[in-house]
Amino acid sequence: xxxxxxxxxxxxxxxxxxxxxxxxxxxxxxxxxxxxxxxxxxxxxxxxxxxxxxxxxxxxxxxxxxxxxxxxxxxxxxxxxxxxxxxxxxxxxxxxxxxxxxxxxxxxxxxxxxxxxxxxxxxxxxxxxxxxxxxxxxxxxxxxxxxxxxxxxxxxxxxxxxxxxxxxxxxxxxxxxxxxxxxxxxxxxxxxxxxxxxxxx
Amino acid sequence: xxxxxxxxxxxxxxxxxxxxxxxxxxxxxxxxxxxxxxxxxxxxxxxxxxxxxxxxxxxxxxxxxxxxxxxxxxxxxxxxxxxxxxxxxxxxxxxxxxxxxxxxxxxxxxxxxxxxxxxxxxxxxxxxxxxxxxxxxxxxxxxxxxxxxxxxxxxxxxxxxxxxxxxxxxxxxxxxxxxxxxxxxxxxxxxxxxxxxxxxxxxxxxxxxxxxxxxxxxxxxxxxxxxxxxxxxxxxxxxxxxxxxxxxxxxxxxxxxxxxxxxxxxxxxxxxxxxxxxxxxxxxxxxxxxxxxxxxxxxxxxxxxxxxxxxxxxxxxxxxxxxxxxxxxxxxxxxxxxxxxxxxxxxxxxxxxxxxxxxxxxxxxxxxxxxxxxxxxxxxxxxxxxxxxxxxxxxxxxxxxxxxxxxxxxxxxxxxxxxxxxxxxxxxxxxxxxxxxxxxxxxxxxxxxxxxxxxxxxxxxxxxxxxxxxxxxxxxxxxxxxxxxxxxxxxxxxxxxxxxxxxxxxxxxxxxxxxxxxxxxxxxxxxxxxxxxxxxxxxxxxxxxxxxxxxxxxxxxxxxxxxxxxxxxxxxxxxxxxxxxxxxxxxxxxxxxxxxxxxxxxxxxxxxxxxxxxxxxxxxxxxxxxxxxxxxxxxxxxxxxxxxxxxxxxxxxxxxxxxxxxxxxxxxxxxxxxxxxxxxxxxxxxxxxxxxxxxxxxxxxxxxxxxxxxxxxxxxxxxxxxxxxxxxxxxxxxxx
Numbered sequence: 001x002x003x004x005x006x007x008x009x010x011x012x013x014x015x016x017x018x019x020x021x022x023x024x025x026x027x028x029x030x031x032x033x034x035x036x037x038x039x040x041x042x043x044x045x046x047x048x049x050x051x052x053x054x055x056x057x058x059x060x061x062x063x064x065x066x067x068x069x070x071x072x073x074x075x076x077x078x079x080x081x082x083x084x085x086x087x088x089x090x091x092x093x094x095x096x097x098x099x100x101x102x103x104x105x106x107x108x109x110x111x112x113x114x115x116x117x118x119x120x121x122x123x124x125x126x127x128x129x130x131x132x133x134x135x136x137x138x139x140x141x142x143x144x145x146x147x148x149x150x151x152x153x154x155x156x157x158x159x160x161x162x163x164x165x166x167x168x169x170x171x172x173x174x175x176x177x178x179x180x181x182x183x184x185x186x187x188x189x190x191x192x193x194x195x196x197x198x199x200x201x
Numbered sequence: 202x203x204x205x206x207x208x209x210x211x212x213x214x215x216x217x218x219x220x221x222x223x224x225x226x227x228x229x230x231x232x233x234x235x236x237x238x239x240x241x242x243x244x245x246x247x248x249x250x251x252x253x254x255x256x257x258x259x260x261x262x263x264x265x266x267x268x269x270x271x272x273x274x275x276x277x278x279x280x281x282x283x284x285x286x287x288x289x290x291x292x293x294x295x296x297x298x299x300x301x302x303x304x305x306x307x308x309x310x311x312x313x314x315x316x317x318x319x320x321x322x323x324x325x326x327x328x329x330x331x332x333x334x335x336x337x338x339x340x341x342x343x344x345x346x347x348x349x350x351x352x353x354x355x356x357x358x359x360x361x362x363x364x365x366x367x368x369x370x371x372x373x374x375x376x377x378x379x380x381x382x383x384x385x386x387x388x389x390x391x392x393x394x395x396x397x398x399x400x401x402x403x404x405x406x407x408x409x410x411x412x413x414x415x416x417x418x419x420x421x422x423x424x425x426x427x428x429x430x431x432x433x434x435x436x437x438x439x440x441x442x443x444x445x446x447x448x449x450x451x452x453x454x455x456x457x458x459x460x461x462x463x464x465x466x467x468x469x470x471x472x473x474x475x476x477x478x479x480x481x482x483x484x485x486x487x488x489x490x491x492x493x494x495x496x497x498x499x500x501x502x503x504x505x506x507x508x509x510x511x512x513x514x515x516x517x518x519x520x521x522x523x524x525x526x527x528x529x530x531x532x533x534x535x536x537x538x539x540x541x542x543x544x545x546x547x548x549x550x551x552x553x554x555x556x557x558x559x560x561x562x563x564x565x566x567x568x569x570x571x572x573x574x575x576x577x578x579x580x581x582x583x584x585x586x587x588x589x590x591x592x593x594x595x596x597x598x599x600x601x602x603x604x605x606x607x608x609x610x611x612x613x614x615x616x617x618x619x620x621x622x623x624x625x626x627x628x629x630x631x632x633x634x635x636x637x638x639x640x641x642x643x644x645x646x647x648x649x650x651x652x653x654x655x656x657x658x659x660x661x662x663x664x665x666x667x668x669x670x671x672x673x674x675x676x677x678x679x680x681x682x683x684x685x686x687x688x689x690x691x692x693x694x695x696x697x698x699x700x701x702x703x704x705x706x707x708x709x710x711x712x713x714x715x716x717x718x719x720x721x722x723x724x725x726x727x728x729x730x731x732x733x734x735x736x737x738x739x740x741x742x743x744x745x746x747x748x749x750x751x752x753x754x755x756x757x758x759x760x761x762x763x764x765x766x767x768x769x770x771x772x773x774x775x776x777x778x779x780x781x782x783x784x785x786x787x788x789x790x791x792x793x794x795x796x797x798x799x800x801x802x803x804x805x806x807x808x809x810x811x812x813x814x815x816x817x818x819x820x821x822x823x824x825x826x827x828x829x830x831x832x833x834x835x836x837x838x839x840x841x842x843x844x845x846x847x848x849x850x851x852x853x854x855x856x857x858x859x860x861x862x863x864x865x866x867x868x869x870x871x872x873x874x875x876x877x878x879x880x881x882x883x884x885x886x887x888x889x890x891x892x893x894x895x896x897x898x899x900x901x902x903x904x905x906x907x908x909x910x911x912x913x914x915x916x917x918x919x920x921x922x923x924x925x926x927x928x929x930x931x932x933x934x935x936x937x
Contacts, residue, residue, distance in 0.1 A: 003558065003590050005531045012556070023553045025539070026561065026583050049584050052558050080550070 004054030011051050014200050016090030021048045023080045030074040030084050040064040044074060044084050047091070065091040066103035097200045108135050118189060121179030126165040130173070205322060206235045206259045207315075208251060210242035210266035210288070218293045219311050224265070227312045231319035231792070233263060242266045243275045255281045261322050265315060268819045269836075282325045282780070286318040287819075294822040295916075296830040306802065306830035309794070313833055317789040324785040328722035328778070330711025331758040337427040337709045340365060341701045342441035344419055344640065345605075347375020348687050349679025350447035351401055353694035353701075357445075358410040360702055365431075365439050366411055369418045373402050375449050377687065381480035384518035386688070390547035391554075393521055423644045425757035426674025427708025442705035443674045445697045446651065446659070448640055450602035450680040453498050453505055461504075462497055462598055463569040469595050470569060472497070473515050476597045480522045488523050488530055488594045492577050494567060495536035497598035507656060509601030509684040514545040516599045517552040524555045532557045533590055535567055535579055545686065560588070569596055604681045607636035608657040609650040611876075643672065647744040651675060655868065658683055662873060666715045668697045671875060673714060673743050673760045674704045708759040716762070716812065716873045717838070723758040724767055727775040737767035737776060742841075742875040764874035765842025769881070774846060783844045786835060790847060793833055795855040798931045803831050805926060806851055807860040807919070808843050811836040812873045813909040814862035820912035828919040832860070840864070840904075841877025845884060848902060849891050855935035858900075858926045860919070861885065862907040871908055878906070898929050 011018040024045065031043030042050065042064045050059050059065065065088055074084035092102060101107045112131045116123050129152075133141040145152075155161035164170060179185070207228050209221060225236045239247035242264065255262065261282045266272075269285040276285065288311055296307045341357040343350045346368030354366040372378060382393040405411050414433060421432040422444070429441045452474045458464040464472075471479070473493075479485060493516040498504035513536065520532045534557060541549040553559070560581050567579035575593040580586075610631060636657075639649040651670040654660035659677045661669040668676040678697035679690040704714050713720040733752035743762050747755040768776045774783040796802045809815045815836050837843055840863030848859050863878035865871040872878040885904050892899055903925070905918055 003531075003533065003560070003588055005556075005558070008556075008558070022556055023550055025549075025553070025559075045583075049581075053581070053584055053588065 002054070003052075007054045007056040007059070008052050010056070011091075011094075015087065015094045016196070016199070017083050017086040018090060020082045021051065021087055024048045024082055025080060027079060029077050029079060030082075033073045033077050035071060035073070036067050036069065040067060044088065047088075059091065060095040060098060060100045061102055063103035063106075065095065066106040068092075093196070094200050097197070108132060111135075116175060118186060120175045120177060121182045121185050122177070124171075124175055124177070125161065126171050127173065127175050203261045204259045205233045205261040205263070206237065206254055207233045207263035207265060207319075208242055208247070209236065209238040210247075210264075211238055212241035212243070213267065213289050213293070215266070215288055215293055216240070218298065218307065219288070220308055223308065224311060224315055227315050228263070228319060231316055232323060233319055243272050248275060252278060260327070261325070263315075263318050263322050265318070270816060270819055282322065282327050284318050284322045284325065286314050288314065290819045290822040291834055295818075295826065295828055297827045303830065309796075309802075310830045310833070313793050316792040316794065317833070317835070320788045320792040321785060324782065324788060326779040328720075328780055330721040331723045332711050333425075333427050333708065333759060335428075337705070338429065338440040338442040339363065339705050339709075340439070340441045341443055341445065341698065341705070342429065342431055342439060343367065343445045343447060343698075345375065345447035345449055345679075345681070346370070346373040346413070346415070347447060347449045347679065347690070348377045349449070349681075349690040349694035349697070350375070350445070351377075351405055351694070352691045353445045353447055353678055353698040354411050355401075355405060355408065356695040356698035357702060358408045360698065362410065362698075362702055362705075364411045365441060366405070366413045367417050367419065367433060368413070368415045371416050373405065373413065373415065374398050377401075379474070379477060379481070380687075381477055381522065382518075383687065384514060384521070384545075384548040385551055386544070390544070390551055393518070393525065419641050421644060422641045425708075426704050426714075426759040428759070429674070442708060443676070443701035444641065445676050445678055445694075445701050446606070446640060446670070446681060447678045447694060447697070448605040448681045450684070451605050453600040453603055455497075455598060455600055457504060458498050458598060458600070461566045462494060464598060466569075467572045467575060469571075469573065469575055469593075471595065471597055473512060473519065473597055473599045476519055476595075477515075480519065485522060485526050488527060490531045490590070490593050491520075491523055491595045491597065492533040492535055492575075492590050492593050493520060493597045493599055494569075494577075495534060495539075495599045497600045499599075499601035500537065505601045505603065505656075507601075507684070508540060510540065510542075511684060511686040512599035512601060513540050514548055514686055516597070517541065517545075517548045517557070519597065520552050520557045521548075521555060524552075524557070528555070533560055533577075534558070535560045535562050535577065535590075537562060537564070544688075602680055602684045604653075604656070604658045604683075606640065606653065606657055606659055606677075606681050607638050607650045609635050609648055609652050610654075611647070611652050641675070643744075644747075645672070645744045646738050646747045647741070651677065652744075661875060662716075662871075664871075665873065668693075668700045669715060671743055673745070673762060674701075674708070676700045676704075711758075713761070713763045717764075720763045722763060722778040722780050723761055724756060724763075724765070724776050724778055726754060726756060727777075728753065730773050730775045732773055734772060736770040736772065740770045740841075740876075740880060741767055742877065762874065764839040764877055765837070766839060766874060766877050766880060769839075769842040769844050769877075769884070771844070774844060781838060781842075783846060786837070786844075786847055787850050789835060790851045790856070791854055793854075793856065795935060798935045803857040803923070803926055803931060804855070805829075805832045805858045805860060805922065806856055807832055807834045807862060808837050808840070808847070809834050809862040809907070810840050810864055810878070811838060813864050813871065814907040816909050817907050817912045818862075818915050821915040824912060826912075826916035828916040829923045831923065832919055839872070839874045839877035840881035841872075841874055841879075843881050843884070845888060845891065848885075848888055849895070852892070852895055852897055852901065852932065853934055855932050857932045858922060858929075859902045860922055861902075861904045862918075863904065865906045865908055895934070897932070900925050900929050901932070 028045050031045050068085050068088040070085050095102050109132050133145040228236050263284045265286045265288045267289040268287040292311045298304050298307050340363040342365045343354045344367050354364045358364045377398050380396050386394050417433045417435045420434050423430045427442050431439045455464045455472045499509050516534050523530050523532050561583045562579045563582050567577050570576050575596050577590040581588040643649045651659035659670045661671045670677050676697040678693045707714045738746040738748050738754050745760040795804050851859050866879040889899050
């Protein structure tokens with residue numbers, strides 16, 4: 001494969017914090033640090049190499065750029081001070097702006113999560129999972145939620161999820177419990193999005 | 202008649218452990234009638250007492266207390282010969298005393314050490330420093346006007362010395378003059394910087410103490426530290442006290458990379474030195490795509506086996522040259538490992554910030570093809586694929602540096618005497634390995650150049666004495682000594698200048714330089730008994746001794762480092778120091794009280810190098826290791842100073858075995874005198890003849906390498922040897 005610099009330049013210019021990866025010296029601390037490393041095909045270090053080698057398609061379609069849970073360990077440990085998670089989120093966002101969805105499920109969850117924040121100014125822990133499951137339709141949604149039952153039970157055991165959260169009026173669909181000043185928040189978010197789009201454009 | 206007094210210390214547990222009345226008697230029998238003891242010998246009262254006695258006329262003083270390596274300030278009296286007998290480390294701390302027999306052995310051990318010390322004191326004279334005839338030359342001669350040489354000259358001049366700076370080119374500067382710019386040197390390390398050469402040259406020209414000779418080289422160097430006479434190619438003759446050779450480096454010959462990296466197949470394949478020149482001449486315009494290949498011949502057994510430590514930095518810098526003109530250019534650095542120590546890391550980082558792409562390759566060289574536009578194919582180990590860089594306008598091979606110094610390897614050991622054919626063959630072999638050109642043209646018996654170890658770099662105990670060469674008073678600085686970058690070469694020059702000034706001061710005072718700094722003794726030759734065997738002139742590690750036409754040795758004491766290798770070499774035993782001689786150590790050995798065979802108390806002597814082995818022994822004692830009380834240590838200046846006659850003396854007087862503790866030998870030697878340990882090992886391999894003559898077993902003599910960090914293996918070594926001796930049985934010469 002040829003080395004081509006076009007994609008690297010695209011990332012430096014258009015991806016949030018993209019230029020920071022220039023100083024990566026490929027030590028691999030991010031890869032050995034990442035708790036999700038075993039679920040990745042490409043570690044952060046490898047993603048940077050692919051960018052430098054000009055592999056646009058491989059990078060932007062890689063599910064790994066959407067796998068980050070924002071634990072920040074890599075950013076803390078990077079000896080060159082690269083904000084690895086910012087670049088990862090930047091890459092994911094940039095892929096979406098280019099019409100590519102690197103990881104379907106994460107994108108779906110993200111859109112539900114984001115709609116909740118944008119619509120009400122808060123995240124409802126009962127509503128988000130329901131909406132996420134129902135996004136594929138009722139039957140598929142039920143199947144999905146049954147498939148995730150063990151997670152649900154674990155959350156209940158840890159008291160992060162309580163049955164009463166699902167009993168009206170604690171729950172309302174569509175969500176109606178908005179924060180004060182939701183309009184102002186929406187204006188802020190709109191502005192941020194416009195600024196981001198200008199960079200990615 | 203010398204006035205001798207002995208002082209015995211009762212502190213640190215010595216008082217309880219030893220019978221002091223018996224010790225006093227032993228000293229009395231050995232010619233020291235006046236013996237005083239003190240509860241604590243290093244207390245102010247006791248020290249005052251010793252000082253008062255010395256002022257009152259005592260000129261030979263024996264201190265039976267702790268090791269000579271400790272409390273040197275307290276016991277450093279002027280005006281008398283001081284002998285320190287280590288009753289603490291070598292007797293009380295290291296010998297077991299669990300029952301009456303062991304206590305008796307310990308007492309015998311202490312008595313033997315005092316006997317040896319008494320003999321030593323008797324044979325010791327106060328050294329009289331050697332004085333050069335005529336006025337001592339105090340100027341420093343710097344050969345080579347590159348970064349190291351210029352900074353050496355400036356540092357020496359600023360420290361008050363007259364300096365001669367000799368440069369073979371028409372202008373000063375060396376490689377610094379060939380450079381376009383330096384990489385970032387100052388925080389925040391973002392900008393290329395000017396080389397600063399003009400300011401440096403102006404400073405040198407403005408300094409009245411520096412006399413510059415450009416377009417000149419050295420035709421002949423005669424003499425010794427404090428008295429070098431140097432003839433230049435321009436007809437000038439200079440007198441200098443010390444010399445700094447800062448002759449820099451030559452690039453590795455790129456023609457040798459024609460096969461591996463296609464050098465010569467296209468004008469677009471250049472070396473880093475050629476690229477620097479292109480940058481200086483402003484010929485970098487129009488480069489859109491360029492690749493640097495690191496380790497072009499470096500760290501490769503077929504080319505330069507070592508890392509040149511500067512090529513990574515230079516490629517980072519040179520990639521910034523390209524970005525300076527065309528920020529959009531694609532710049533690749535294909536490397537094995539980036540090695541940018543200290544502030545060079547900032548240059549690496551800045552190159553990265555500017556968008557230079559670093560590609561890590563494996564051990565195989567990239568394939569370079571094409572003529573106008575080049576293609577470079579390599580394995581990218583971080584991507585895990587074979588990759589290719591297309592449409593390259595230029596490929597720069599980052600080649601390493603070779604010292605600009607003629608290779609001069611010395612005979613690994615001396616072959617002479619019995620096997621003349623072998624000696625001749627060895628001489629031929631050495632001659633073939635050595636270059637026939639010279640920089641300093643030394644008029645030394647041992648050859649015109651500074652001896653080198655691996656790779657032709659002048660060498661003398663790299664770790665402990667970095668600037669020293671094997672020729673005293675001649676120091677190497679900068680890239681001739683080892684590969685380094687410009688900023689290091691500057692510091693190196695300054696360091697060498699300080700060493701050169703020290704050497705001149707030492708020549709003036711008549712004392713030794715490193716490692717026996719301040720030693721005023723020097724070897725004296727009883728010439729009427731010399732047989733012109735040439736061993737001393739051949740074996741001296743420092744080329745101290747010249748020869749006249751009849752092969753008589755002509756010593757140059759200011760070149761000498763006082764190791765005593767000549768003394769160990771001399772079969773006629775005519776070489777001695779005022780305070781160290783064949784007779785002195787021989788008499789000490791004979792002073793040891795050897796019990797009769799039926800007492801079942803064997804005796805072993807251990808000749809220990811006082812630089813590394815002796816400190817290790819002290820440390821082992823301090824750590825609480827115990828070993829056989831039948832061993833007596835005798836410190837020697839270097840294992841190379843051990844004369845075979847001592848072994849014969851010891852064995853014929855009933856001593857059961859001899860151990861020799863010296864430094865590591867071989868290519869990664871640790872010997873402070875370079876080949877002392879090596880020579881001792883060779884000599885001991887010939888000791889078997891002596892042993893056979895005496896009808897004794899070869900196991901009775903053992904040479905061991907004991908480094909300063911080997912405290913933990915000392916006890917094991919000694920006790921292991923004692924077992925061997927027990928198996929071999931007692932020496933049949935006891936009682937003769």
